[in-house]
Amino acid sequence: MTVTAAAPARVAGSPPPGEPRRDPRRTLRWLLPMGPALVLLAVFLAGPILWTFYIAFTNETLTGSASVNSRFVGLDNFTRMFADDDFVNSFVLTFLFVIGSAVIGQNILGLLIALLQRGRGRVTRAVVNGVVIAAWVVPEVVAAACWYSFLAEEGTLNRVLGISQEWLFTAPMVAVILANVWRGTAFSMLVYSAALSDVPGELLEAASVDGAGLWARLRHVTLPLIRRSIMSNLMLITLQTLASFGLIYALTGGGPGTASQTTPLYMYEQAFRYFEIGYGSAMALVMLVIGALFSLFYLRLIKVEDR
Amino acid sequence: MTRIAARGAALGSLAVITLAFLGPFLWVLLSSVQPESNLSATPTFEFSFRNFDAVLNWETVYLPVINSVVISGSTAVITVVVAGLAAYPLSRYRLRFKRHFLLTLLFTTGLPVTAIMVPVYSMFFRFNLYGSLPAMVLFLAASSLPFAIWMMKNFMDGVPVSLEEAAWVDGAGWFQSLTRVVGPLMAPGVAVVAIFVFVGQWGNFFAPFVLLDAPDKQPAAVTIYTFFSQYGQVAYGRLAAFSIIYTAPAVFLYVAVSKYLAGSFSFAGSVKG
Numbered sequence: 001m002t003v004t005a006a007a008p009a010r011v012a013g014s015p016p017p018g019e020p021r022r023d024p025r026r027t028l029r030w031l032l033p034m035g036p037a038l039v040l041l042a043v044f045l046a047g048p049i050l051w052t053f054y055i056a057f058t059n060e061t062l063t064g065s066a067s068v069n070s071r072f073v074g075l076d077n078f079t080r081m082f083a084d085d086d087f088v089n090s091f092v093l094t095f096l097f098v099i100g101s102a103v104i105g106q107n108i109l110g111l112l113i114a115l116l117q118r119g120r121g122r123v124t125r126a127v128v129n130g131v132v133i134a135a136w137v138v139p140e141v142v143a144a145a146c147w148y149s150f151l152a153e154e155g156t157l158n159r160v161l162g163i164s165q166e167w168l169f170t171a172p173m174v175a176v177i178l179a180n181v182w183r184g185t186a187f188s189m190l191v192y193s194a195a196l197s198d199v200p201g202e203l204l205e206a207a208s209v210d211g212a213g214l215w216a217r218l219r220h221v222t223l224p225l226i227r228r229s230i231m232s233n234l235m236l237i238t239l240q241t242l243a244s245f246g247l248i249y250a251l252t253g254g255g256p257g258t259a260s261q262t263t264p265l266y267m268y269e270q271a272f273r274y275f276e277i278g279y280g281s282a283m284a285l286v287m288l289v290i291g292a293l294f295s296l297f298y299l300r301l302i303k304v305e306d307r
Numbered sequence: 308m309t310r311i312a313a314r315g316a317a318l319g320s321l322a323v324i325t326l327a328f329l330g331p332f333l334w335v336l337l338s339s340v341q342p343e344s345n346l347s348a349t350p351t352f353e354f355s356f357r358n359f360d361a362v363l364n365w366e367t368v369y370l371p372v373i374n375s376v377v378i379s380g381s382t383a384v385i386t387v388v389v390a391g392l393a394a395y396p397l398s399r400y401r402l403r404f405k406r407h408f409l410l411t412l413l414f415t416t417g418l419p420v421t422a423i424m425v426p427v428y429s430m431f432f433r434f435n436l437y438g439s440l441p442a443m444v445l446f447l448a449a450s451s452l453p454f455a456i457w458m459m460k461n462f463m464d465g466v467p468v469s470l471e472e473a474a475w476v477d478g479a480g481w482f483q484s485l486t487r488v489v490g491p492l493m494a495p496g497v498a499v500v501a502i503f504v505f506v507g508q509w510g511n512f513f514a515p516f517v518l519l520d521a522p523d524k525q526p527a528a529v530t531i532y533t534f535f536s537q538y539g540q541v542a543y544g545r546l547a548a549f550s551i552i553y554t555a556p557a558v559f560l561y562v563a564v565s566k567y568l569a570g571s572f573s574f575a576g577s578v579k580g
Contacts, residue, residue, distance in 0.1 A: 030396035033481065037393035037452055044449035045415065052426040060429060113324060116317045128321050131328045137561045139510030141532045142335075142550045148535075149338070149543065150331040154347030157330065182331060214313070235417070243419030246512035250532055264421060271425040272517070280425040287422035295417030299410055 049288065056282040062275035070278065077282035087283070089258055090266035094242065097177060097262050102241040105181030107234060110188025114196055115218070129189075136186030144250035147179040172252045172260035179251060180244065187240075188233055195229035196222070228301075235298035239291055263287060335547045344544035358548035367534070368527075368552055375526035375553075378444060378515065379508040383501045385448040386455045390500065393452075394459035395485050399468065409460070415453040424517050431518060438520035447514060451504045458503070462496025463489060502564045506557050527553045 056077060060070035081087050113132060117125050138146070150156045151167035158164055167175050199222055207217045223230070245264040248254065254261030254269070261269070263283060271280030338344035342355040362368050397405055427446065428437070436442035466489050474484045490497070512528040519525055522533075531546075531553055539546050 029481065030400055030402055033392040033395050033485075034397075036389045037456060040389060040445065040449045041415075041452055044446045045452070048423050048427045048430055048446075049418075051430045052423055055426050055429050062432075109324075113321070116321050116324075120317070120321070124318065124321060128325050131325050133561070133565070134332070134558065135328055137506070137558050138554050139512070139528055139557060141510075141512050141528055141535065142554050143331075145531075145535055145539070145546060145550050146331040146335050148539065149334040149346055149348070149547075152346040152348075154349070156334050156348045159348050160330070179331075182328065185328075239417045239419060243421040245421050245424075246528075246532075250512070250535060267422075267425055271428070277425060277429045281429065284422050284425050287419055291417060291419040291422065292414075295414045298417060299414055302413075 052281055052285050052288060055278060056285040058278045060278040060281070062272075062277060073278070077279050080279065081282055081286070086258055086261070086266060087263070090261050090263040093173065093260065094262040094264075096173060097180070097244070097248075098238055098241045100173075100177040101180035102184065102237040103234060105177065106184040106188045106237050106241075107230075109181060109185045110190075110233075111192050111230075113185070113189045114192035115222075117193065118196060132189055133186045135182050136184065138183070140183070140246035141250050143179060143183050144247055147175065147182070147251055151175055168252055169256050172256065176248045176251055176260050179247060180241065183247065184237060184240070188237060191229055191233045191236075192226065195226040199225050231301050232298065235294055235301070239294055239298075242291060242294075243287060335550055338544050339547035339551050341544055344547070346540060346543050358544040359552070362545050362549045362552070367530070368549060370523060371525060371527040371530040372553065374524060375509055375528065378440070378447070378526050379505045381444050382447040382451065382508045383505040385444065386451045386504045387459075387497055387501045389448065390452055390455035390459045391485070391490070391497065393456050394463050395481060395489070397456070397460045398463035399471075399481075409457070412453040412457055416457065420450045421513050424513055427514075428517050437518065438524070440519070440524060443514060443518045446518070447508055447511070451507065455500050455504060458500050459496065462493045462499070465496070466492045499564045502560045506560050509557050 055070075057072055057074060058070040059073045059076070113128065117128060120128075135143070148168070152158075153164060153166050157167070203221055203225075204217055207221050212220065243264055244262070245268070248260060248262060249265055249268070252260045254265040258266075264287070267280045267283040267287075270276045270283070334346075334348045337348075337350050339358055340354050340356065341351060342353050342357050343351075344358075396402060397409065402408075431437045431439075431442060431446075470492065471484050471488050474488050479487070509526075510528060511526075512532060515524075515526050516529050516532070519529075522530070525533075527549075531549055534549060535546055
């Protein structure tokens, strides 16, 4: 909360010449309405984030002696983490999950649906949007229940394909990736529909007159024009997918074994089944830092575009 | 001819995509009204509300849904009030830190909140807040605030300042101006933010799962998971019925605001200080 710290300091100091003198009432004018938000953000959001930085360097547990006197252990949690095969496994799976379900699945399918919907009638759009958005609005535990029955041995998918396959055991990562594509595509679709509606039709027609085919128009006209939305969308869905917990937890529980145990699930297991709060928090810190890097990159992107 | 072919191909692809998206819903929708349903997707012509009847009792549905309403509702109200207040100076005053503050908020919306549930739990445990509903609601409100303030500011920017000037001439302060003039004019925006937060928390599973101690405090998101992991195989019809009851409010509320949400999907591209 550098904002609160910086502004009063400026009020206290003497104003540079030529600027109106700032009196406390001017400060109160914004501090009063923003106060509750600043307090809530500082205590319940910045607080836990700072707490992560502290607890990740301790040996805090829920049971035993370390639960009452946890102590500073330096980088122990981190050296342990990178030597821990299960953690490395979870990290690789998280990467696969993000690339497969967000960057490839949701992003491309969302763009495809948005493109296909251009120029279609009201009814078509309403039906397609309705179904795709319904999958997004459904709470994650219900989405897991839907996919659980869909992929069951005698479930809808096997009936349609005419095969017998226990998907959740034989291909758990495929199952959770498909389920997350299903659940998240609506967001990308909505972002791209909004972006495509800003692409002037005359440009596409002009390109068409010049002999550009469907692919050429997409590549040289549409995609460059919605470049900004693509980058923003990729950042946002990556961030949303990175920490996905409920869907995977309810669908496979990370199993069988550790076959679909992404980092959030491994963190949960370490912290709440083995009561290793310090170790779990160290993983939280890693995810937080990765999220922060992506988030910064996203901001930079917008800033650069603004100039 | 090619135009017609392209049109046909587009419509065909959309039909396939729609059916694929419909697939996972099918068995949940059907089995909720099948009297004897399990996981095998064999629909019969029997139809009954027995599954709904079986779950509609205090312990299975009513209490968890009431808990959900209380948790999501109070989070939405607190978020909207606090974000509405905070958005006013950001929208109306020329503040030096404004751009930085807004960028910080945008940065925060990108942080994976679910990643920090373990430290949040540890912190709540240390400060004796574990199991406390109000503390969890404040945490949920704080985590919804960055996005809510951002949306509120955008909606507020849409209300012309000239409309407020009359109120200022009459001697109204910022508070009167906000509650009497700006607030009512951006009522649809306020509703959108409130519903957005409400629906988000309605589906939130991880936070209550970790932060609440007693089963009778748990919202439907958690109890449906418990039901799912305990009886999912044997009582799939009931799970399906419960899922539909629990999902309905989220769908209904989304439909109510979908018209207003369209504009906010282009938010991602613009940061104006």
